[in-house]
Amino acid sequence: MSDSCVAPHNTDDLLQLREASVFIVLVCATAGALFPVLARRSTWLHVPKSVFDFAKYFGSGVIIATAFIHLLSPGLDELSSPCLSPAWSEYPYALALCLLSIFSIFILELIAFRWGTAKLQSIGLRHDPHGHYTGSHAAHGPEGTETPSDVLTDIEAAQEKQHPHGHNHDSEGGLHLGDSASAQIVGIAILEFGVLLHSFLIGLTLAVDDGFKILFVVIVFHQTFEGLGLGSRLAYITLPRPYHHIPVVAACVYGLSTPLGIAIGLGFRSSYNPGSATASIVSGVLDSLSAGILIYTGLVELLAHEFLFNKEMMNSSNGRLVYSIGTMLFGCGIMALLGKWA
Template sequence: MSAKTCLTLALCGLAMADLAPRQTQAPTTTTAQAQVTAITGCHLHASDLYCFAGTAEYKIKTTVTATTSLPAQYTDCHSHGASFYCVDESGEDVQAESESGSEETEETHEHEEEEETTTTNEHCHFHAGVEHCTGGSEEESSSSGSSSGSSSSSSCTTTSRDYNIGLRVGLLFVILATSSLGVFGPILMQRFFQKKLNLLFVGLKQFGTGIILSTAFIHLYTHASMMFSNDCVGELEYEGVTSAIVMAGIFLSFLVEYLGHRIVQAKIRSEAALSTQEKSKALISSEVVSITVMEAGILFHSLLIGLTLVVAGDSFFLTLFVVILFHQVFEGLALGTRIATIGTRDDPELHPVESSGVLSPIESKHAQAESSSETSETVPIGLSMKKKLLLASCFAFITPIGMAIGIGVLKQFNGNDKSTLIAIGTLDALSAGMLVWVGLVEMWAADWVTGAHGRKAELADANAITTCVAFFGLVSGLVIMSVLGKWA
């Protein structure tokens, strides 16, 4: 082949190579991300926040708690070198990481979603300054407020929060007003409309019975169990400590009432000739002992309610406040109706008291003769208005006092401290035991079956209308206070 031919072939080859299509480099991730201006559709996977830009999913590198509201969108997206950022609602840059290039496969992501489906349904609330989250896992977790609700990341040290002090001080007086309305209302109504509101008071008394029992089981017993099961308390050597303290509360209530009744009976026996008025006063004294036991359990509980309301974080404070507002009204009604009706029964069955428990025929005739000779005496209607209002005032002021204590120690209070959790759990459990005794024995059983304080059960042979009203009130109290237990 000649040199001219070789040169011609070489020139043709170069021309063909220049005409061949060139392969361009694929666009980089940074270039693609730079085209995204905003990401929306933000949602949670476990404690991680993800948002969408079209069909592409981005992981937002920020801390989101279960009580934090999710952002609607991130705007003004831009790149800094190889990193991708968007601007949040406060104007701060937040790094976003595209999930398209991650090593996580779609199957793995879906499997992780299945495991954490209930996390988005978490319900979080505060008890003693500790954020409790339920519904996201099999066990309730406790968070200090800065974590995502996982007990493994909770801290037992004081949680730093910003509190709206002015709001708490103002709402203290609102709680005082509503507590007073609940507890003083029945007493004043009984004083001025005694004959016209008998049926209403029957319903209110049974409504109060339901409130007391639901408070004991749904609120106090449950809260005590939560305190003792907190990770910061550690492992308890005796697992039944909550139930044991509740039983101690029941026993203490029984002991106080039993000793009180024995003292009253001893006073009656010490008088050979006891008038009807004196017998009535003795029975009223016995009734006051029972009311005092009930009020003691309520006061312990209300003091803790005021404290735990104040130390709750601002994200949940107003919700908890509204719930406790209703709680105080209903509990005040429960106590107020019992105080109002002390010794006010129109048909007291005063039973003569004897040392052996059985009256002899001669003693029985003597008692009947004494009773008939004193029919003209006026039986006292019970406690004076001043004493009733004094009993009611203790309840009206105790929750605001608890709130005032909470405001005073707000910056130092540590709801995760072991001694604090044990103290609150113990008081809750003791209060639960006291209210269980009063609710079941002195209220429910005494009103419906057994009777108490020298009188028969007022609903044992009541007419159909009265029985229906009482039954409706009882069930309403049980249900309403149990529903409130979802938030408080």
């Protein structure tokens, strides 16, 4: 076993810049995630719809590239580290964990979809098999011509019909706004969970990595682009008034994740060894699970629902379709290129 597996070898070079990186990354990542959310809600900042469309499709590509290049590949490397027991090389554990994560998310969404559909049918509302209002597909915005706000209006009308005096109680069997909001919040959580784990881990790595300068520049761009991708998804979520703050909170939590990892890494800099067996196992397992979450989200929630199951997109002009796909590939390509350094 090499010395790097058992003893930390972190130096104190560029310590001031490492400390400053906490605040630099915090500003860039938070700005990237918050801008689409606040811009879409703003009454004075009139951002053209084309900008949101660009951010949405660009973000889809970023998320998919993050899953494969920035999560699954490091997971494979970490769980095949020479510092680990030979037993870890007898089976592709990283791929198995990724597969477990994909099917776990699928089963979770299937249960949520069936439960939400039953709730809608109980109050006589029609439901779209690919709709966002019944199965927590909140991460990628409206499909076709029906938006989440339209759905909420329909639900409110149905509730008013059942309870004309506004006394809606859970025991009476109606679908309340809380039910719809809960499903959408689950959708936010699924998308953000994988991104947060990844962001925290790269922050921890940045704090102790010897090649700090190059990695720092790459991570600033990495977190800004990834924040833009996440924020463009959060911006399209329409929640009832008591839950309006959820997308803003989600964007802020994302912005804090990498700086938190950097701060913890700096605090344990003298004792933390990123090449140790324990660190490799923890990072490898979390990266692999996170990869599964983002692969499912990217391919099923984003690609399939943005294109194949989106009536508006399928009926659009060839030019718009080519532009949307090109924008997505551009985001994917940029994020994949950053994988050369981070």
